Amino acid sequence: MSAYDELMEYQRDTEALGQVAGRLHWDMETVMPKGAGDQRSDELAAMEHVLHARKTEPRIGDWLAAIDEASLDEVGRANLRHIRRSYERTRRLPVKLAAEIARTTSRSHAVWAQARAEDDFAAFAPMLKEVVRLKREEGAALADGGDPYDALMDDYEPGATAADLEAMFGALRPRLVALREKVLGKPMPRGLEGTYDDDAQMELTRRIAATFGYDFSRGRVDKAVHPFSSGSGDDVRITTRTNPLDPFNCIFSTIHETGHASYEQGIDPAYRLTPLGQGVSMGVHESQSRIYENQLGRGRAFCGHLHGMMTESFGDLGMDPEAFYAAVNRVQNGYIRTESDEVQYNLHIFLRFDLERQLIAGTLDVDDLEEAWNARFLADFGYPVEKASDGVLQDVHWSLGLIGYFPTYSLGNVYAGCLNEALRGAVPDLDDQLARGDTSGATGWLRENLQRHGGLYEPREVVTRACGAAPSEGPLLDYLEAKFAGIYGL
Known part of the structure; x- marks a missing residue:
């Protein structure tokens, strides 16, 4: 075999082991026995040892040196780009530190879940201190003299910098x-009333996932505290959660995760178990979840169809389709990021982005984090946080060491705004299709123009190719202003 063939054969096993490690995390979040936490931490640490060793195997350097990149096609060059980046990045990270991060974040997650249930940040703070200490070490090792936060963020959005995102967020905020x-100066539309059976919600939400193209022969829907999507290729799983007083929580969490899952299921099968066989970044990933959830799922056209689906499942909702559309898109005070309306969602992200940058820079201590969160929330939203589960403990990310992840949510919203503009130009009868419950025009366009490429292109490049122009915040802002002006009569 050629050096390239040998490298790709080796890489295939590394990718497969990475999928196994991901399945351990899925199990931990869904069905793992509560008492198995410590053992799972050791299992994940052992997997991290193996993966770190494979990613820093000296033969990778030899293969990379031996390959004539000019002889490769576009796919081959993209594979080398990903492998070289991983090889150089992982070599900077000591294996002992990588394993300790895996072990600590596994344990931290269990402590966070208990502390969140009890609204007790002090119970989680010692564990979070350890996570932050380790992530500071990781950032410093990966940055190699550069910005540690940028180095951590590169795991989720290669090529992005905090300075660039700070400028983008500054343009979005006003x-x-x-x-x-x-909007808040206008009367708020009324919401749904009554209670909605959990089992009926789960049955409906599986139907909705299928409506958006989720392939259940290669996936499943389960419950978790924090909804997420996991896996790629032929095993892509999603989770959701139910609230008997708020079925929209379940429905739109599911549509959101279906966007993530559809991206993974839509990647060219030829890329399976290669570096190209997964979404290229979390920002691009989030563009898919947000456009499925918001521009499609919360749009007037699909809401009319959803009104009929919910009536079939729960009986008379007490409102017509237009009032239902307004209820779906209510803008109201609230603490929880994942339940936030489109107008305020990014403001929740800006708060987290600023605080975690301070944590990594060492200008904010974990002991002061809850107070800093509450003060910032009051300044940004105008009302106080009353309990930790509505504030600093609401998100799972920091317990898992996912520092640098949060800004990709807003970046994904920006990408989604651009994609929505291009999609509507390409599919002029889109709303007629969505009103019939036919999402294939939208999902097919997204699959063809973005999802199938997987990791073939860099994040901004794949969005630019799909949209015909470089991404900017303008389309998102224009969409939001037009949509909510229509709902609220602005």
Whole structure:
């Protein structure tokens, strides 16, 4: 075999082991016995040892040196780009540190879940201190003299920098705040009333996932505290959660995760178990979950169809389709990021982005984090946080060491705004299709123009190719202003 063939054969096993490690995390979040936490921590640490050793195997350097890149096609060059990046990055990270991060974050997750249930940040703070200490070490090792936060963020959005995102978020904030003030100055549409059976919600949400193209022969829907999507290729799983007083929580969490899962299921099968066989970044991933959830799922056209589906499942909802559309898109005060309306969602992200940058820089201590969160929330939203589960403990990310992940949510919203503009130009009868419950025009366009490429292109490049222009915040802001002006009569 050629050096390239040998490298790709080796890489296939590394990718497969990475999928196994991901399945351990899925199990931990869904069905793992509560008492298995410590053992699972050791199992994940052992997997990290194996993966780190494979990713830093000296033969990778020899293969990379031996390959004539000019002889490769576009796919081959993209594979080398990913492998070289992983090889150079992983070699900077000591294996002992990598394993300790895996072990600690596994244990930290269990402590966070208990502390969240008890609204007790002090119970989680010692564990979070350890996570932050380890992530600071990781950032410093990976940065090699550069910005540690940028180095951590590179895991989720290769090529992005905090400075660039700070500028983008600064451009988003004024129009978002102005829109929020106008909307909150108007009467709020009424919401759903009554209770909605959990089992009926799960049955409906599986139907909705199928409506958006989720392939159940290669996936499943389960419950978790924090909804997520896991896996790629032929095993892509999603989770959701139910609330008997708020079925929208379950429905739109599921549509959101279906966007993530559809991206993974839509990647060219030829890339399976190669570096190209997964979504290229979390920002691009989030563009898929957000456009499925918001521009498609919360749009007037699909809401009319969803009104009929919910009536079939739960009986008379007490409102017509237009009132239902307004209820789905209510803008209201709230603490929880995942339940936030489109107008305010990014403001929740900006808060987290700023705080975690301070944690990594060492300008904010974990002991002061809850107070800093509450003060920032009050300044940004105008009302106080009353309990930790509505504030600093609401998200799972920091317990898992996912520092640098949060800004990709807002970046994904920006990408989604651009993709929505291009999609509607390409599929002029899109709303007629969605009103019939036919999402194939939208999902097919996204699959063809973005999802199938997997990791073939860099994040901004794949969005630019799909949209015909470089991504910017303008389309998202224009979409939000037009949508909510229509709902609220602005």
